[in-house]
Amino acid sequence: MAGAVSTALTRIAASADPLPERARALLGALRAVVPFDAAWLALADPLCSSYSSLASSDLDDRVVDFLSGPVTAHDIEVIGADRDRPPLSPSDFSYAADELPTWSDCLIPAGIHEGLGVALFARGGRQVGYLAVLSGNTEPPTAAVRRRLAALAPVLAHAVDPMRLLLTTARLVRGATAGRVVRRDGRTEPLPGLDGDPLLAVGSAVLSAACGRIADGQVYSSFLWPLGGPHAPGGHVRVTALAAPSDVPAVLGGVVLLSPVPDLHGLTPRELEVLGLMVDGRSNHEIARTLVVAPRTVAAHVEHLLAKLGAPTRTLAAVRAEREGLYVPAVLRSCGDPGGGGRGTARIG
Numbered sequence: 001m002a003g004a005v006s007t008a009l010t011r012i013a014a015s016a017d018p019l020p021e022r023a024r025a026l027l028g029a030l031r032a033v034v035p036f037d038a039a040w041l042a043l044a045d046p047l048c049s050s051y052s053s054l055a056s057s058d059l060d061d062r063v064v065d066f067l068s069g070p071v072t073a074h075d076i077e078v079i080g081a082d083r084d085r086p087p088l089s090p091s092d093f094s095y096a097a098d099e100l101p102t103w104s105d106c107l108i109p110a111g112i113h114e115g116l117g118v119a120l121f122a123r124g125g126r127q128v129g130y131l132a133v134l135s136g137n138t139e140p141p142t143a144a145v146r147r148r149l150a151a152l153a154p155v156l157a158h159a160v161d162p163m164r165l166l167l168t169t170a171r172l173v174r175g176a177t178a179g180r181v182v183r184r185d186g187r188t189e190p191l192p193g194l195d196g197d198p199l200l201a202v203g204s205a206v207l208s209a210a211c212g213r214i215a216d217g218q219v220y221s222s223f224l225w226p227l228g229g230p231h232a233p234g235g236h237v238r239v240t241a242l243a244a245p246s247d248v249p250a251v252l253g254g255v256v257l258l259s260p261v262p263d264l265h266g267l268t269p270r271e272l273e274v275l276g277l278m279v280d281g282r283s284n285h286e287i288a289r290t291l292v293v294a295p296r297t298v299a300a301h302v303e304h305l306l307a308k309l310g311a312p313t314r315t316l317a318a319v320r321a322e323r324e325g326l327y328v329p330a331v332l333r334s335c336g337d338p339g340g341g342g343r344g345t346a347r348i349g
Contacts, residue, residue: 005029005033005152008029009029009030010159012026012029013026013155013158019054019165019247019248019249020055022159023041023054024057026041026156028057030133030156034116034149036057036133036134036135037112037136038056038057038058038112038134038135039056039057039058039133039134040053040056040057040064040134041054041055041056041129041130041131041160042054042068042129043128043160043162044119044120044127044128044129044130046126046127047183047189049077051067051073051076051130052249054129054160059134063110066105075101075102076117076119076130081117081130083119084121084125084127087141087146087150088118089114089116089117089140089141089146090114091114091140112136113138115134115135116132116141116145117130117132118149118150118153120156120160121154121157122157123192124192128157128163129157131156162249163181163192165244166181166248166252166254166255167192167193168245169244170191170194170242170257173240173242173257173259175259175260176194176257176258176259177259177260178257179191179200179255180200181252181254181255182211182253183251183253184251184253185251186211188200188207197258199225200256200258206225209239210241211241211256214242214243214253214256218241220241220243222240223329224236224239224325224326224327224328225237225239225329226269230273231270232272236261236272237261238258238259238260238262238325239257239258240256240258241254241256265308265309266308267309267326271305272326273291274301274302275317275326275327275328276321276327276328276329278314278317278321279322279327284299305317309321
């Protein structure tokens with residue numbers, strides 16, 4: 001039976017249904033081998049030490065709201081249920097359950113006296129959720145039920161992991177070498193399997209420029225970033241900002257990815273600078289003042305880049321630059337050291 005339930009859970013996890021619908025289906029399938037009178041499945045936000053309700057079964061709104069609040073998050077931490085360990089029941093606590101506000105003020109008044117709680121961890125030790133299966137019975141759960149829930153916990157964690165959806169989104173960028181998750185509260189966190197590049201370190205100019213595009217509501221955008229300085233002695237890297245899919249939890253805004261440069265059409269670093277200013281709507285005289293060169297030099301650069309892009313007008317060249325990710329952001333033209341001495345040492349703010 002447990003094997004069949006595990007298969008069912010895996011099938012639910014792979015479905016294209018929105019995450020809350022999948023979560024409700026997970027609880028329905030789980031009930032066949034882990035009996036409960038009520039259940040609560042929540043997403044974990046380790047950066048904020050909080051939980052947000054994803055699905056529940058046979059719990060009224062008041063109870064669900066309480067479980068999603070700071071008191072329950074604190075109680076889960078106090079009893080050590082936020083660690084990667086076997087499921088815990090009140091009989092495992094070192095003190096009476098009614099000493100915890102979650103039980104004394106919420107669950108016991110709701111007729112709940114026993115249950116099991118287990119933190120859900122994805123590969124790599126990242127907590128993604130929390131599950132509580134609850135009972136009105138005063139008898140502690142059996143050892144067999146504990147073992148079943150422990151065996152199924154990794155399947156449940158994989159099923160609700162919101163990073164899976166972001167990783168699917170990241171695969172839209174071919175050859176991505178690094179990435180970072182952008183949160184709607186302005187913070188960022190690693191993208192599993194694609195973290196570690198210093199160019200996307202917290203506070204970097206690259207990350208700030210990409211986050212700004214996501215915050216502006218752009219679903220997809222890409223641009224070039226010169227390495228080693230404004231004249232790109234180390235070449236360029238492509239930066240892509242992708243907004244999160246609609247069924248990703250609201251706390252996650254999108255992803256920022258690094259990948260090898262696209263076809264530059266033979267454009268030199270200086271021509272890319274000029275092209276970026278053209279995209280910004282600057283005239284030749286304005287570009288000349290910005291780059292501290294003669295207007296005739298700018299005119300020559302414009303002529304060359306139009307030929308290389310196969311664009312008869314400045315407007316078409318600018319459109320092609322945006323579409324193909326050939327744009328160098330304006331932030332580079334206001335930072336003394338846009339890429340640091342190497343990869344990713346720039347900082348802003």
